[in-house]
Amino acid sequence: MxxxxxxxxxxxxxxxxxxxxxxxxxxxxxxxxxxxxxxxxxxxxxKMPIPPCVAACPANICVQGYVGLTAAGLYDQAYRLIRSRVPFPHTLSLVCPQPCEGHCIHVNNGQPIAINALKRFVAERAVGRIRRKFLDELKSSIVGNGMSIAVVGAGPAGLTAAHDLRLRGYSVTVYEALENPGGMLYAGIPAFRLPRSVLDQEIKEILELGIELKTGVRIGQDIPVEELWKGHSAIFLAAGAHHGGMLKIPGAEAEGVMDALKFLREVNRGGRPRVGPRVAVIGGGDSALDAARVARRLGAEEVSLCYRRSRIEMPAHPDQVEQAEAEGIEIIEQAAPIRFLTQNERLISLESVRMELGALDGSGRRRPIPIPDSNFTVGIDTALVAIGQRPDSRFLKDLGLILDHRGWVEVGGLGMTSVERLFAGGDLVSGPSTVIEAIAAGKRAAGAIDRYLRGETAKAATFHTPHELKNVERYKPSHVSERVKTAQRDPSKRVSDFHLVDLGLTEMQVQAEARRCLVCGLCxxxxxxxxxxxxxxxxxxxxxxxxxxxxxxxxxxxxxxxxxxxxxxxxxxxxxxxxxxx
Ligand SMILES: Cc1cc2nc3c(=O)[nH]c(=O)nc-3n(C[C@H](O)[C@H](O)[C@H](O)COP(=O)(O)OP(=O)(O)OC[C@H]3O[C@@H](n4cnc5c(N)ncnc54)[C@H](O)[C@@H]3O)c2cc1C
Ligand code: SF4
Ligand code: SF4
Ligand code: SF4
Incomplete structure (x- = not known):
């Protein structure tokens, strides 16, 4: 029976x-x-033990939970679930490169759930009373433990660590070199991808937990690190990588050749640097794409982007490449600059060489090899160089830190550097990465510092990875359903302002999309x-x-x-x- x-x-x-x-x-x-x-x-x-989307999210946000709640029309609950895990839900919904979507079980048929667009919908709806209530609950849950931590750098890694440390009972002071907090969210990403009102509101809510922020203070310059040790039990260093890579070719010093990071920082601080009518951007990452799109908005008529590998190897998200092309930016693939040409000390053109792709190199991508006699020249007035980021190595050496062979800070398993009680995380350790990776690093650091100072009684920060699902049989959706298409503002109009390009989803679209989720894990x-x-x-x-x-x-x-x-x-x-x- x-x-x-x-x-x-x-x-x-x-x-x-x-x-x-x-x-x-x-x-x-x-x-x-x-x-x-x-x-x-x-x-x-x-069911799978961990939904693959959750395992793929570096901060392990419960995707199935908030997508399921969204499908059920419980938008406030969905927001609370995301916010309980990360302090930047709205910011992430606009800039995250969505590693979760790349692992969604629907990805096999090319139609992963539009997870981030759903996050944006619930984050936009969560205003006023809902956020206030959640924040008040967080505040009232804090029980001070009498210890204090210094955080150096108010980027996503530093602010997330400060947030989580505060919730664990520490007094926290964040020191930021720039006049405003946010790190690359403030100084790098342009407002047409991340409106300042969104960022400011989320940072305000983090600080409201009782975190002290000191802006315009460069540690190592305005305040020596020794000073920080006097009042704090530990330091979390999250100073990022704000120096642009140098292009070592003839003419790189000419007037009109600019570092893309400096250019973006100036624009994001309200400046309007002069660009000529013809602009070439060198690089294929986020900074290159952003610099090219900003140049268009500052009046450049012809903008080309020169990348030495092929389009599919570009580190920038394919959506960004597509949006840049829609704005009239020409992508010149498999081409490397060899010299800038000047006339009367003014930049007049860029000479490049065509590349072919050889065997895989250490980065797992095909190595670009110059094709003999394939040089070509493009007339330009301004060049924006976006070929990598470096940390402030002098500052790091002054601190006595051991750096790895690539120049990034070396940390042990717990995130502690070679200096006792000095922890580090974010871009400074990983090299240029993403906002969600920096947030996860901040969370890990908060857990590690807490355990270091309070011992085993402090809760650990455990993170799952897709590796754990390697041998788990994947759910196979029984039918294919189509992913919602997100819309953007008309390219001809959006290139003349800095307003948000991506249009959100309607509630009807949100409902249809969320209901495609098969809530793959246990709850x-x-x-x-x-x-x-x-x-x-x-x-x-x-x-x-x-x-x-x-x-x-x-x-x-x-x-x-x-x-x-x-x-x-x-x-x-x-x-x-x-x-x-x-
Ligand atoms: C142009 C651009 C576009 C990007 N677009 C995206 C995107 O769309 N999606 C995405 O996920 N990622 C994107 N990224 C990457 C992302 O912004 C970074 O990976 C992330 O911000 C790293 O966070 P962090 O906290 O480690 O460092 P940062 O954000 O760099 O913050 C470090 C902070 O430390 C401060 N600081 C440095 N030295 C000192 C000192 N001595 N004393 C005090 N303060 C100091 C800096 O001023 C800065 O505010 C982009 C990056 C750039 C440059
Ligand atoms: S169907 Fe839903 S729960 Fe399953 S992987 Fe995709 S987003 Fe995650
Ligand atoms: S409560 Fe337990 S038994 Fe009931 S549906 Fe949920 S998991 Fe299954
Ligand atoms: S209990 Fe359910 S909703 Fe909450 S984190 Fe776990 S799976 Fe997500």
């Missing part, structure tokens, strides 16, 4: 095992019903069997998990079909075994 049993390891279980992590999602019937529906829709396939905030199918045989045990009353159960197995955690199993047993609570 049949028996229906609950597996306690799956019932109300969450992928997120970080000790002390408190998921803010309440039991919500609409969310439970959605998860049950998706289980049935997907043919009842086995601890589950009550779906009870919420969707109030069978009297389903009992809530003392531990909160479900047990089945064997006398009342008639082995119909409906609850097993509904359980989105795959926790209920229908099995064949001998008659005597099948009675009693299971």
């Amino acid at each position: 049949k028996d229906v049993r609950v597996n306690p390891f799956k019932c109300k279980a969450c992928w997120n095992s970080e000790p002390g992590f408190r998921c803010v999602v309440p039991n919500a019937a609409l969310y439970d019903i959605f998860r049950s529906q998706q289980k049935i829709r997907s043919g009842g396939s086995r 601890a905030n589950c009550n779906a069997c009870v919420d969707t199918f109030a069978c009297p045989a389903l009992l809530v045990s003392e531990t909160g998990k479900i047990v089945i009353d064997g006398v009342l159960c008639n082995e119909c197995g409906i609850c097993a079909q509904l359980c989105p955690n795959d926790a209920i199993e229908v099995i064949e047993v001998e008659r005597e075994e099948a009675v009693g609570a299971r």
